[in-house]
Amino acid sequence: xxxxxxxxxxxxxxxxxxxxxxxxxxxxxxYFYWYRQILGQKVEFLVSFYNNEIxxxxxxxxxxxSVERPDGSNFTLKIRSTxxxxxxxxxxxxxxxxxxxxxxxxxxTRLTVT
Amino acid sequence: AQSVTQLxxxxxxxEGALVLLRCNYSxxxxxxxxxxxxxxxxxxxxxxxxxxxxTLVKGINGFEAEFKxxxxxxxxxxxSAHMSDAAEYFCAVIGATGGxxxxxxxxGTRLAVHP
Numbered sequence: 001x002x003x004x005x006x007x008x009x010x011x012x013x014x015x016x017x018x019x020x021x022x023x024x025x026x027x028x029x030x031y032f033y034w035y036r037q038i039l040g041q042k043v044e045f046l047v048s049f050y051n052n053e054i055x056x057x058x059x060x061x062x063x064x065x066s067v068e069r070p071d072g073s074n075f076t077l078k079i080r081s082t083x084x085x086x087x088x089x090x091x092x093x094x095x096x097x098x099x100x101x102x103x104x105x106x107x108x109t110r111l112t113v114t
Numbered sequence: 115a116q117s118v119t120q121l122x123x124x125x126x127x128x129e130g131a132l133v134l135l136r137c138n139y140s141x142x143x144x145x146x147x148x149x150x151x152x153x154x155x156x157x158x159x160x161x162x163x164x165x166x167x168x169t170l171v172k173g174i175n176g177f178e179a180e181f182k183x184x185x186x187x188x189x190x191x192x193x194s195a196h197m198s199d200a201a202e203y204f205c206a207v208i209g210a211t212g213g214x215x216x217x218x219x220x221x222g223t224r225l226a227v228h229p
Contacts, residue, residue, distance in 0.1 A: 004157075031215055033215070033216070033217075035217070041221070042204075042219050042220065042221045042222060043158070043204060043206075043217075043219040043222075044219070045216040045217060045218065048215050048216055050215075055215070056215070056216055058216075091157060091158065093158075093217075095215075098215055099146065099165075099208065099215070100146035100163065100165035100166075100208060102148075102160050102163060103160075103217060104160075105150075105157040105158040105159070106157050107156055107157040108157050
């Protein structure tokens, strides 16, 4: 069964460093998302991406964040200068259609900023 | 704006007992509603979804949920809990306008099942 994959599973970085989180969505999906979950808190939407551009972003997704689909398979989230409060689990998701179509989630990348 | 409230951050049941996890939503338009489950150290897996068809929705692993517009609720139930049901459960909503695709999650309910 097709699945969303994410690498790495755990990333430790120092404050101020750049990190890139990688995702491979399901191959025939058209909509891509990043969510994050700070430990003990709810899952929060960061950004959605369709047709090679951002379709919506939350207030969390400031200028320190960027997303890219560099080729036909990868979808990346870059944090330019990490802060302690960026420590969280980051989930990638994808789906084929808009609206109520199921979003398939990857296993997540745990980012720890020290 | 859409929002989701899950009553009870922790629910504990005995094996074989009824599971009831509560979810209330706020939406100015007919919503799409979802229940996701998260097992330890894993991603989110869809249990079931409501997309304006039947109000009683059956999902995987014996779970079901009923959409009640008058109560703005979408509670998750399972007649008989199993040890393997221990996990965190998230209710989520997508509004039909504005933020058409983003999922808005509740805070989650951690379900414990004891023998």
